Amino acid sequence: MTVNHYQDGHVYYIGTELDKESLATILDQASVGIERELEETTRLEVTRRYQADESFTFIINFTSEQQPLPSEFVGMKDTLSGEHLSADKSLNPYDTIVIRKGKDGS
16 A cells, blocks of 8 residues: 555555455545445446536446446436436446536536
């Protein structure tokens, strides 16, 4: 694990895939408060980045199988394709969706 200082915070890099218990132990020791991005379970990687007055949510399928889109994203617009996401949307292997939201939630 590597810790770097950035502006008013810290960046932690863990160079391995950990089981849930080991990751929880490391995060507790680092005093890192991490909030879950989604309520539902998914095999997709979902990350959110913030910049000024907007956020970008990246939804990536790193599996070798098609994965359903989590319901929380239904109705939102994929910035990459311009597509409005529907309940029957699935991501093929290595597909990526980016959702941009302004400060006002749009």
